[in-house]
Amino acid sequence: MDTNNNSYQHVFDFPFDICLHIYWWQRQRSFSWSSPLTPAKMGGAVSAGEDNDELIDNLKEAHYIRSELVEQAFRAIDRADYYLEEFRDNAYKDLAWRHGNIHLSAPCIYSEVMEALDLQPGLSFLNLGSGTGYLSTMVGLILGPFGVNHGVELHADVIEYAYQRLEFFIKTSDSFDKFEFCEPSFVVGNCLEITPESRQYDRVYCGAGVQKEHEDYMKNLLKVGGILVLPLEEKLTKITRTGYNTWETKKIIAVSFAPLVLPKNKDNGKTKIVPLPAMFEVRTLQDLARISIRHTLKKTVGLQQGRGGGAARGGGTGAPKSGPRFKRRRMHRRRMDSVLLANKHMFLNRMLPGPMDSNNNCDAAEEERADEGGVGGGTAEEEEEEEEEREGGELRSEPTVNVLREKILGLPLPEPLKMYLLYYREK
Incomplete structure (x- = not known):
């Protein structure tokens, strides 16, 4: 007893402030691993898809994509087209991807950004850190031919890559003809060096972590009534300019972005000014x-x-709507389940003695019955499958x-x- 009492006394003699620090450290560890916001930091919030449509299905099911307009834009552009060929196998995972200067955020992040921007035809959009142009191209599908779609990117090689991907989309994708498109324009430069007297935009997105001291700089790029979406203090944040000096701020999800690259002063102490494209070009x-x-x-x-x-x-x-895709996938799984059940039934029958046929075969009759009843079917489930096939036949038969x-x-x-x-x- 004395020994136990001594051990308890030893614990309580341990400095209280250190015990408190240990306790909160353990709480912080458990929160960081269990919080539902954690997957959104680097992606992985939804399961991987087999193709672009299935990835969008998963994002919808997880409520990252909530509006039909955003869904249409995501389905129109195959995410894999923005990957280098040797990395395309990873395109439909909900993960960020980087190779050299080329970078794509996780699909769940782009989904939240597109929803938060509340895009409409004819608006002006500025993408700071435009990267591959994937987001700018999706935005252009919503803005229409009389919108404004500008991007600023730090690396010249990434802008060259973005224009290649843009040309590939316009020339080869059938989705292009389903929309009236606002083609994006990209310029090389640091987004913190934009001309001070430059015009303001209806919608602005920054694809790099913004330090608190640059928040006002970003806000000043907005028109009154405009929306700014940016990673601010480890949170994807939506800021709406409600008046000349009034703002509404909403935190969306926890994220982890590389911070903005700060401008480098020239020899004469002046920074380089980044001129943006003309706001409204005469067509x-x-x-x-x-x-x-x-x-x-x-x-x-x-x-x-x-x-x-x-x-x-x-x-x-x-x-295209997502409904028929879900129907096809369910039908495929049901058909596979029927085959597995039939095979299981045949296996169990083989384990039990049964009547022999004239060739000393006990399996043939059972296999025939399994083929007729288990796979070829007359059950209600298979009748439902046939009905679904008839309903969706037109969508599945021809491209x-x-x-x-x-x-x-x-x-x-x-x-x-x-x-x-x-x-x-x-x-």
Whole structure:
């Protein structure tokens, strides 16, 4: 007893402040590992997908993507197209990726950013640290041809890569024809060196961690009523400018971003000024005609398909819905389950003695019954599967036709003009 009492006394003699520090250290450790916000820091908040659509399905299921407009933009652009070829296998994981200067944030982060920006057609957008252009391109699908879409990137090689990916999207993706696009423009420079007298934007996003002392600098890039989304003090933060000197701030999720690179002074002590592209460039008559013709044809295609009862099925203006994909996946799993159950049934029958046929085979009759009843089916589940197949057959049987492209190619116009209307697309 004395020994135990001495040991307890030894514990309580331990300095109280050190015990308190140990206690809080343990609490902090347990919180950092168990908090639901932790996965969003570096991604990994949702399970990996087999393709871009399945990744978007997972982001929707986890409520990172909540609006139809954002969903359509995400489905229109294959994330893997922004990866180098040797790393494409990792494209549909909810993880950030970096190779040299090329960097992509985790899909769950981009989802939260797109939702927080509350994008609408015709707005002006500034992307600070625009990187590969993946986010800017998705934003451009929502802004439409009369919006403004600018990006500032520190590394010239990354801007070159971004323009390559942008050209690839415009020339090869059928999704391009489902939207009216605001093409992004990128400039090289440090986003903390933007011309002080430069114009303000409706929406601003910064893709690097912002130090507290630069918060006001970022706010001043916004118009009244504008929205700024940035990583501030380890939280993805949404700041709305409600008046000339008034702001509303909302913390979204915990994140971990590399901090902004501070400007380097020149020999004369002055920093380099980054000139942004012109806010509103005067469009040529040719460009305006192309926008108008494509818009009119899209409306015509939409009306025709609406009268035919299949507005989004033939590659029209709407983005594909996620419902049929879920249905196909469930059907595939059910079919696999039926096969596994049938095989299990056959295995158990082999373990039990049964009647012999004329060839001393006890398995043949059972296998035939399993093939007829277990896989080929007459059960309610399989009837439901057949009904789903009939309902979704049109979507699964043929690849989507780009109706707008077919419409343009069928116009009685010279070939070069058709190619111009198609943005000289290769596909």
